[in-house]
Amino acid sequence: MAHVLIVEDSDDLLFSLSNTVRKEGYSVYSAPTGAEALAILNNSIVDLVFLDIGLPDIDGIELISRIREIGADIEIVMLTGKNDAKTAVHALKAGAVDYILKPFDLIEFKQILHRIMRGRLALKKELVEPKEASITSIIGVSTAAQRLRKEIETAAAVKAPVLISGETGTGKELVARALHSLIKESKRRIFVKVDCGALAANVIESELFGHEKGAFTDANREKKGLAEMANGGTLFLDEIGNLPLSLQPVLLRMIEEKTFRRVGGLRDIKIDVRVIAATNINIEKEIAEGRFREDLYYRLNVIEIAIPPLRERDDDVLLIAEFFLRMFSRDMKKNIKGFTPEAEKNLLDNRWPGNIRELKNCIERGVIYCTSEWLAPQHMSLEDHVMRRTPDNSTFVTLKEMEKEYIRKVLESTGNNKSEAARILDISRTTLRDKLS
Ligand SMILES: Nc1ncnc2c1ncn2[C@@H]1O[C@H](COP(=O)(O)OP(=O)(O)OP(=O)(O)O)[C@@H](O)[C@H]1O
Ligand SMILES: [Mg+2]
Numbered sequence: 001m002a003h004v005l006i007v008e009d010s011d012d013l014l015f016s017l018s019n020t021v022r023k024e025g026y027s028v029y030s031a032p033t034g035a036e037a038l039a040i041l042n043n044s045i046v047d048l049v050f051l052d053i054g055l056p057d058i059d060g061i062e063l064i065s066r067i068r069e070i071g072a073d074i075e076i077v078m079l080t081g082k083n084d085a086k087t088a089v090h091a092l093k094a095g096a097v098d099y100i101l102k103p104f105d106l107i108e109f110k111q112i113l114h115r116i117m118r119g120r121l122a123l124k125k126e127l128v129e130p131k132e133a134s135i136t137s138i139i140g141v142s143t144a145a146q147r148l149r150k151e152i153e154t155a156a157a158v159k160a161p162v163l164i165s166g167e168t169g170t171g172k173e174l175v176a177r178a179l180h181s182l183i184k185e186s187k188r189r190i191f192v193k194v195d196c197g198a199l200a201a202n203v204i205e206s207e208l209f210g211h212e213k214g215a216f217t218d219a220n221r222e223k224k225g226l227a228e229m230a231n232g233g234t235l236f237l238d239e240i241g242n243l244p245l246s247l248q249p250v251l252l253r254m255i256e257e258k259t260f261r262r263v264g265g266l267r268d269i270k271i272d273v274r275v276i277a278a279t280n281i282n283i284e285k286e287i288a289e290g291r292f293r294e295d296l297y298y299r300l301n302v303i304e305i306a307i308p309p310l311r312e313r314d315d316d317v318l319l320i321a322e323f324f325l326r327m328f329s330r331d332m333k334k335n336i337k338g339f340t341p342e343a344e345k346n347l348l349d350n351r352w353p354g355n356i357r358e359l360k361n362c363i364e365r366g367v368i369y370c371t372s373e374w375l376a377p378q379h380m381s382l383e384d385h386v387m388r389r390t391p392d393n394s395t396f397v398t399l400k401e402m403e404k405e406y407i408r409k410v411l412e413s414t415g416n417n418k419s420e421a422a423r424i425l426d427i428s429r430t431t432l433r434d435k436l437s
Contacts, residue, residue: 002117003045005029007037007063008052008079017050020106024113034058041070045189045232045272048075048116051096053087060087064094072228072269075116079104133177139323142315144308148175155303156182161255161275163240163300165283166307168420169357169413172278173238175305179276180234189233192226197242197419205247206263209254215264227260230273240277240300241286248293255299275300281423310352310359317359321347324360325375328367336367340374346382353424354413361413407435 004021008014009032021028029044031037034055040046049067053060060078067074078091078099088099098112135149155162156179164172173193180191194208206215210225227235237243243251254260255275259268277300286292310317321339329336339347343366352358366380407425414420422432 001025001027002047002120003027003029004113005031005037005040005046005049007031007034007049007055009033009054009056010052013052016106017109020109021113024110026113026117034063037063038066038070041067041074046071046074047120048077048113050077050079050100053078053080053084053091061090061094064091064096068095069268070270071231072271073224073231075120077112077116133174134181135178137174138171138178139320140313140316141319142313144313145316148305148307151303151305152179153182155179155305158303159274160302161277161300162303162305164276164278164305164307166278166280167309167353167355168280168424169355170280170307170309171356172280172307173236175307176234176236176276176278180236180274183234183274190230191234191236192230193236193238194226195238197239201244201246204244205250208247209250209260209262211263212265215262222262225262227254227271227273228262228269231271233273235273235275237275237277239279241279241281241283241292243292245291245293248296252293252296252299310355311350314348317347317352318344320356320359321363324363325367328364332367334367334370335373336370336375337373338375340376343375343377343380343382346377346380350382353410358413403435407432 004026006014006017006021006028008017008030011032014030014032018028018030029040029046031040034057037049037051038058041049051060051063051067055063058066060080064076064078067076076091076096078088078096079102080088080091080099081102085101088101091099097116100109100112135152138145138149138152140146140148152175162176162179164175166172177191180189183189194204196204199207206223206225208225208227210223210228213222237251250260254271258272259270261268283292283297287294287297310320318339325336325338328334347359354361362380362382363375366375366382369379370376407421410421410424411418414424418429418432422429425432427435
């Protein structure tokens with residue numbers, strides 16, 4: 001539920017506005033003084049503040065900047081006197097989104113209330129991807145899967161950063177979302193995902209932390225960063241191992257001091273986010289090679305959740321495969337009863353370098369090509385022996401052929417993503433390119 005704070009020193013008006021907001025379906029806090037307003041804002045999460053300009057204790061404009069320091073994404077609407085248009089302009093400059101001239105009627109008040117709340121909802125909708133996950137979306141009966149669910153529950157109970165590590169496709173994002181869903185009050189709190197690997201350092205900085213007007217040539221207006229948008233919720237930093245070195249101290253400060261500055265900004269902005277980071281590369285190796293700061297690493301992995309690769313979770317392979325089989329059969333309206341014994345054996349023998357994502361893609365392909373009631377290896381193109389954990393004597397191939405086939409397989413499982421494939425193969429992109437040509 002969204003929270004609204006009314007700050008107004010006239011008792012009657014405070015009462016009637018609070019009542020209106022409550023009747024419109026929002027939760028409401030009320031404060032007759034600036035000091036009480038600040039106390040509420042420091043201790044609760046508020047979406048919108050209606051602020052009377054003439055408070056007995058703190059100047060309204062001053063109060064706006066104080067609120068801005070507490071949370072950059074709190075919307076402020078100023079309540080000003082009829083003859084005070086000048087102050088209204090100052091209020092807007094200081095960071096209010098709108099103002100209402102007194103006396104006003106409740107209809108006008110409600111219109112503004114709904115307009116701002118609708119805007120916030122639209123923003124949140126856009127940020128929370130529709131795929132909600134809960135702890136039950138993590139399928140598995142293996143000891144590893146059970147431990148994983150336990151670890152998620154433990155992590156959700158505390159506020160420290162969490163580092164999720166695991167090979168590609170093991171379910172790091174799924175785990176992050178499940179963790180977020182368990183955090184108290186997270187239903188109305190947002191989950192913002194930032195891919196630290198995909199962009200150049202300066203672009204990431206302004207994406208992540210926003211920028212002030214005029215910070216660089218194209219910055220015509222101020223922009224909130226993703227961190228600021230995640231305020232009160234979860235900031236999921238995917239591929240943290242690729243975060244440029246220059247940004248690492250900035251992130252460290254955000255975690256330790258709960259403040260940051262926008263690009264080109266001089267003022268500190270307070271922020272309260274739950275940081276979850278994920279990596280599929282070995283960060284200790286990155287530290288040894290000078291690409292990752294040790295202090296940031298220790299700050300991020302206060303709680304570490306390491307997801308084991310699928311090949312170490314034999315008990316889960318068939319269960320997860322069955323789950324995807326049912327899911328895709330339903331989606332594609334096919335009546336497939338299950339796997340042939342041969343298919344089950346192949347599923348268990350496969351090494352799954354692309355882990356659960358690869359298994360999922362494989363089953364989807366199988367369901368597409370399956371024309372009978374039972375899914376067989378050929379439907380999933382799983383009949384080749386190259387990927388088997390133990391080579392089958394009858395089908396020995398040369399090392400070169402094996403390498404070629406293996407690279408093809410890895411590329412396929414990563415959706416032809418060369419950087420990711422190079423990472424799985426633990427070779428550089430250049431080496432991969434040479435091998436491909
Ligand atoms: N235990 C599980 N049960 C069911 N589905 C799972 C499980 N783990 C992962 N998946 C599914 O596998 C796919 C890959 O998971 P996800 O995107 O979370 O992996 P990832 O570790 O973030 O991968 P990458 O490193 O490539 O980003 C998703 O479709 C996810 O829903
Ligand atoms: Mg991921």
